[in-house]
Amino acid sequence: MGFKSDIEIAQETEMAVINTIADKLEIQDEYVENYGKYKAKIDYRMLKEYQNKPNGKLILVTAINPTPAGEGKTTTTVGLGDALSAMGKKTVIALREPSLGPVFGVKGGAAGGGYAQVVPMEDINLHFTGDMHAIGAANNLLAAMIDNHIQQGNVLGIDPRRITWKRCVDMNDRQLRYIVSGLHGKPNGMPREDGFDITVASEIMAILCLSSDIDDLKQKLASIVIGYSFKDEPITAGQLNAQGAMAALLKDALKPNLVQTLEKTPAFIHGGPFANIAHGCNSIMATSMALKLGDYVVTEAGFGADLGAEKFLDIKCRKMGIQPDVVVIVATVRALKYNGGVAKTDLNSENLEALEKGIPNLLRHIENITQSFGLPAVVAINRFPTDTEAELQLIYDKCKELGVNVALSEVWGKGSEGGKELAEEVIRLTDAGAGKLQFTYDVEASIMDKINAVVTKIYHGAGVDYTPNAKKAIKQLEDLGYDKLPICMAKTQYSFSDNQTLLGAPEGFRITISNVKVSAGAGFIVVYTGDIMTMPGLPKVPSAEKIDVDNDGRISGLF
Numbered sequence: 001m002g003f004k005s006d007i008e009i010a011q012e013t014e015m016a017v018i019n020t021i022a023d024k025l026e027i028q029d030e031y032v033e034n035y036g037k038y039k040a041k042i043d044y045r046m047l048k049e050y051q052n053k054p055n056g057k058l059i060l061v062t063a064i065n066p067t068p069a070g071e072g073k074t075t076t077t078v079g080l081g082d083a084l085s086a087m088g089k090k091t092v093i094a095l096r097e098p099s100l101g102p103v104f105g106v107k108g109g110a111a112g113g114g115y116a117q118v119v120p121m122e123d124i125n126l127h128f129t130g131d132m133h134a135i136g137a138a139n140n141l142l143a144a145m146i147d148n149h150i151q152q153g154n155v156l157g158i159d160p161r162r163i164t165w166k167r168c169v170d171m172n173d174r175q176l177r178y179i180v181s182g183l184h185g186k187p188n189g190m191p192r193e194d195g196f197d198i199t200v201a202s203e204i205m206a207i208l209c210l211s212s213d214i215d216d217l218k219q220k221l222a223s224i225v226i227g228y229s230f231k232d233e234p235i236t237a238g239q240l241n242a243q244g245a246m247a248a249l250l251k252d253a254l255k256p257n258l259v260q261t262l263e264k265t266p267a268f269i270h271g272g273p274f275a276n277i278a279h280g281c282n283s284i285m286a287t288s289m290a291l292k293l294g295d296y297v298v299t300e301a302g303f304g305a306d307l308g309a310e311k312f313l314d315i316k317c318r319k320m321g322i323q324p325d326v327v328v329i330v331a332t333v334r335a336l337k338y339n340g341g342v343a344k345t346d347l348n349s350e351n352l353e354a355l356e357k358g359i360p361n362l363l364r365h366i367e368n369i370t371q372s373f374g375l376p377a378v379v380a381i382n383r384f385p386t387d388t389e390a391e392l393q394l395i396y397d398k399c400k401e402l403g404v405n406v407a408l409s410e411v412w413g414k415g416s417e418g419g420k421e422l423a424e425e426v427i428r429l430t431d432a433g434a435g436k437l438q439f440t441y442d443v444e445a446s447i448m449d450k451i452n453a454v455v456t457k458i459y460h461g462a463g464v465d466y467t468p469n470a471k472k473a474i475k476q477l478e479d480l481g482y483d484k485l486p487i488c489m490a491k492t493q494y495s496f497s498d499n500q501t502l503l504g505a506p507e508g509f510r511i512t513i514s515n516v517k518v519s520a521g522a523g524f525i526v527v528y529t530g531d532i533m534t535m536p537g538l539p540k541v542p543s544a545e546k547i548d549v550d551n552d553g554r555i556s557g558l559f
Contacts, residue, residue, distance in 0.1 A: 006113045006559045010121035013262050021260045025092065025293040033255065035129045038120050041255040042268075044213060044285045050292035056092075057430045058291060060324035061300040061380075062309035062369075064331050064362050065494055065503070067338040067347065068106055072113060072382040072412060073300055076330045076419075078261050079116030079411020080380075080426065081298040083419030085265040087427075092294030093118070093265060096282045096302065097132065097257070097272035098125050099200045101172040101536055103558070104544035113559065114412030116419070118259050118267045122555045131208075132170045132199050132272070134253035138221075138246040139202045143167045145242050146226055147182065150190050158235050160192040163227035164517060166534075170199035174537030201277045201534040204246070206522035208253060209271035209283040210319060217254060218247045224521040234480060236520070256286035263416055266294075275302025276493045277534050279311040279524065284320050291322070296430075303493035305329060305365045310458050313373055314440050315486045315524055323437035326429040327369045327377045328422070330409075331362045331395065333387040339503045348386040355391055359398050360505035364460060364496065366404055372457050374438040376429045378405040380422050383412070405429065443486055447474050447516065450487045451527055455511045459496045466513045470528075473516040477525065480518075488524045490532045498530030 004012075018040045022032045031046040061077040074095060081093040095118065098110035103125050111117055111124045118124060127133070143165055150158055169176065176196035182189030199205065203224060211217040222238030229235055237243055256270040270286035273279055280302030281287075290297040301308030309327065317323050333355060334347040340358030342351055362379065369377040379399050381392060392408065399406040407425045410418030441453035448464070455461040466474070477483055494500040497509045515528040538544070546557035 006117060007121060007556065009115060010117055010119050010262070011554070013119060015119055016260060016264050018258060018260070021264065021266050022258060025266050027293070032258075038259065039123060039129060040258045041129060041252065042258050042289060043255055044289070047285070047288055047292065053292050055291035055322065056090075056295045056297050057325045058322060059296065059298045059326050059328060059426055059430070060309065060312060061298060061328045061330060062305040062312075062365075063303070063329060064335055064365050065304040065306070065339060065496065067335050067344055068494070071330065071332040071335045073330045074110060075113040075116045075412050076328065076380050076382050076409055077298050077300045078112040078118055078267070079409060079415065079419040080328065080422055081265050081267070082116060082261050082263040082416035083411070083423035084296050084298065084426070085263065086416040087420070087423055089427075090295040091265055092290040092297050093261065093267040094282050094286050094290045094297055094299040095267060095269045096280075096300070097128055097269050099132070099198065099272055099274070100126070100170045101198050101200070104547070105172045105536065105538050105542055112261075115262060115415035116411035117262050118269060119262060120259070122558060124259065124269060125558055126555075128269070129252075129257050131253040131257070131270070134249050135202060135204045135208060136168050136170055136199045138249040139168045139199070139204045141246055141249065142224070142226065142237055142240070142242050145240050147189050149240055156235055156239055157229040157231060159228055159230045160190050163192070165224070165226040166195045166197045168197045168199045168202045172198065172536040172538045174535065177533065177535045195535070197534040198274075198536060200272050200274050203519045203522050204250075205271065205273045206278055206519060206524075208250060209273060209279070209281060210316075210522055211254065212284065214247060214251060214254065217250060218243045220521040220523070221246050222521075225518055254285070256283060256289055273302075275308035275311060277490045277532060279315050279488050279522075280308040281312050281316045284316065287320070305368060306458055306496055307489070307491060307493055309369065310440065310454065311488060313437060315488060317437060318439060318443065318486060319523070323434065324375060325434040326426055327375050328380050328426065329362070329365050329369060329377055330380050330382050332382045332384060333391045333395065334384055336362060336395065341503065350388045350391060352390060352394060355394055356398075358504055359395065361503070362395075363398075363402065364505045366402075368458055372438065372440065374435045376432070376435055378407060378422070378425045378429060380407055380409040383408060383410045385413070441487075444484055447477065447483050447487065447525060451489075451513065454487065454489055459511065460505070460507060461497065461511050462508050463510050464513060465510050467515070470513040470516050477516065477518055482518045482520060482525065485518070486524045488519070488526045489529060490526055490534070491529045492532060498532070
């Protein structure tokens with residue numbers, strides 16, 4: 001087949017009209033809202049007709065701690081879905097929407113890769129159906145209403161020094177992390193310190209992904225805590241009467257998007273929170289639709305299993321009352337060598353010693369899924385062209401020594417045919433029966449006990465240290481009655497610890513909690529570790545420098 005770029009492969013594919021894909025799932029035309037020929041939004045009201053239908057099998061795809069380049073979790077998800085479909089299983093894929101931050105930053109496109117992609121790849125990566133823009137607009141409307149309220153007399157007594165709501169933009173822009181706004185005189189607002197998050201880190205994104213309908217959305221939006229008053233009382237978006245207008249901006253974004261893979265397997269792509277600074281899962285509505293319409297649903301959780309899978313299980317599954325039938329843990333030779341100490345620039349060279357040193361990272365993720373969470377798991381070795389037979393065999397042998405299910409995945413180069421071994425193992429495990437999901441913590445436990453449970457059980461850390469600011473924030477949330485919510489850890493994806501240079505399977509480390517903030521609308525508490533940031537920056541040579549478009553509108557360089 002040769003090694004064509006992802007975008008070249010995608011552009012050579014003849015897509016089916018999206019209504020044909022909707023027909024595969026027996027979705028009635030009245031619920032299909034076309035966005036051109038190859039994309040559609042599906043009205044979530046169709047779920048009422050399926051409420052008594054049993055769910056299909058749920059397969060969660062997660063991964064070990066990645067390298068900065070990404071290791072093909074989405075590619076594996078898409079390829080596994082295609083492989084199950086090729087084997088005659090009615091399969092639906094459920095993914096997150098890409099953020100423009102990584103698209104123009106480090107990773108390039110985020111719609112799978114090689115011969116395991118969702119299409120139209122360029123649209124999905126660039127604007128798609130406008131959901132990200134709607135989320136950003138709703139976020140920034142609330143920000144504008146906060147500052148306008150202060151300008152117009154501040155009846156609620158909002159303390160400008162204690163506004164926690166930030167503006168957002170879906171771009172890596174470090175210049176906007178900390179700003180001063182409202183300068184140049186009284187007509188231009190109250191001068192105050194301000195800042196931007198990347199759109200995928202906005203609480204609006206999390207709310208969209210965790211809402212079940214428009215009424216639920218409005219209730220969650222109204223519950224957003226935007227800051228505190230001079231009397232130390234929380235101020236909500238509902239007190240500013242912002243929820244109705246915000247919901248109006250989000251009414252179409254709330255509907256899941258339907259697209260297809262290169263092999264025409266149906267795929268819902270909806271919502272896109274990052275797993276290192278948010279809960280990292282696609283929307284509950286897209287997952288619910290997929291479970292009702294398919295016999296097998298393949299979904300993914302962001303970044304490593306210590307982040308994405310933990311939040312999928314402890315937040316999303318708790319909220320939806322579901323659990324995966326099997327968990328796929330994606331591992332690559334490259335990422336394991338990276339965890340064994342090899343520099344990113346040297347990952348393409350064989351290094352069995354470093355590979356063996358990095359394998360404990362994989363083993364710890366396996367232990368977490370099978371023992372801490374109590375779920376059946378299979379390791380998918382995602383093959384890269386630079387992997388050697390000796391390296392692949394070493395991973396295979398180490399997994400077999402521990403009695404771990406393992407399958408080679410070659411979907412990047414071979415599509416569904418390259419995912420057959422993995423699909424067969426997934427079917428075998430789902431037929432054998434699911435385990436019983438064990439949550440990491442009791443949601444009724446104290447905030448500190450919940451944090452300690454994640455740090456010791458999932459990260460395998462020795463304990464937790466709190467800054468004075470974090471202790472004060474926790475005390476305030478307890479006093480306000482927000483302490484019985486699940487927690488959402490904000491942590492680097494490159495390490496089990498909060499230090500991104502501490503690779504492999506470290507032990508004896510402690511996690512430092514720098515701040516704690518309630519996302520009352522989303523229904524969880526965000527716990528900030530180390531120096532994690534909610535607005536990334538571009539690298540020295542951003543992917544944006546390689547992206548172009550010609551006179552025919554044909555895009556190049558998008559991975």
